[in-house]
Every structure is written in structure tokens, then in C-alpha cells.
Amino acid sequence: MSEQGMIIKRMADYDRDVRNDVAGVFVDAYYKDLSFFTKDKEKLKTAFKDTFCADIFYLAEIDGVIVGMLACANNKLRAIPTDKTSMKKGLGVVMGSIAYHLLKKEFSTPLTYPDDTAYIESVATSQTAQGKGVCTALFQYVIKELQYHEYILEVVDTNENAYRLYKKLGFTDTQRERVKHSKFKGFNEIIYMSYCK
Secondary structure, three states, rough: OOOOOOOEEEEEEHOOOOOOHHHEEEEHHHHHHOOOOOOOOOHHHHHHHOOOOOEEEEEEEEEOEEEEEEEEEEOOOOOOOOHHHHHHHHHHHHHHHHHHHHHHHHOOOOOOOOEEEEEEEEEEEHEEEOOOHHHHHHHHHHHHOOOOOOOEEEEEOOOOOEEEHHHOOOOOOEEEOOOOOHHOOOOOOEEEEEEEE
């Protein structure tokens, strides 16, 4: 898909190695959380660049630069299955092991959704492309092109911009879950949302 100079395609369909570019977008978007492991963005990119499941990631590109990403995980594949070797390679033996154990539940737990349901995760836009409709284009692409009946996602209550975008795209709240240690985590609730074709 090409819209106003933006190209969207599946990561697996690239004929060049885009793993480092994807890792850059991911690390920039989630740096606040990932910086617990190291403040060094290059080490974080090394830790994650080989873990992205290229079959379910969709990338937005403007002028040859990867500027956005979105994964449609399902009951067979997760977006970023945590890999101990990659974590150790990027973060060192001790911190890599810690990162692996802290992230494996969130990133590697199999989903129990039906075959016709996608779980949207790892949505990110590079700082240089924010406000250019990248996320909207990615969502519209996967909803139109993929054969899922239902799309599920979750967002924290403090991420008001994302929540407004998802509402605008037609997602509706299905559940709100209060979290423990909200001061430490920086949010009070996880909002679960759904979109049905």
C-alpha cells in the first residue's frame, strides 16, 4: 500500500534487512520502559533486533525510512518472542538474563484467542514521523487487508493520545483493569479494546 509517499508492507516481504531500523523505532518508542535495563540505545537495539516476528509485523516507510510498526499477533505467533541469547548479546550476561526473565511472560506467553482474532501489539511511530498519520495508516491497512474478524488491543489510561486514536478508528472499550503499584508503574488502569469487522 502506498499513500501520500507512505508505503506499508509486512516485515517479511522486505528484500533488505530492516531489523536494525525496526529495532530503532521500537527502542525509541518504548525507551522509557526499556531504559531500566540500560540507557544505551545501541545495546537495546542489539538485544531486540533479532527477536521481531517478521511474519506478523507491518511497517510504514516514508522516503525509504522505516517510521512505524504494528504487529498482529495471534494464537500461533507473538510479536517479539523473548530470546535469552539476544538479550545477553545486547545487555550482557547478567542484565540480559534479568531482561529475559522479566519480559518473557509479557512477550512470549501464547495467546488463547480464536483463529479469527488478532492481538495488536508493539505499535510504535518514530519521533520524526509523529503526527503524520502513520499509526492510522497502519491500523487501516491491517484491518482492510488481513482476514481477522476481531482485533483486540490494550492501552494504559495515561496514554490518552493512543486511546483517542483507537476510539477514532472504531475500537470500543471491553474491560478496564486496575493495576497494583500504579505510582511505580505510572498508570492506574489497563483498558482493553476491540474492533469487529
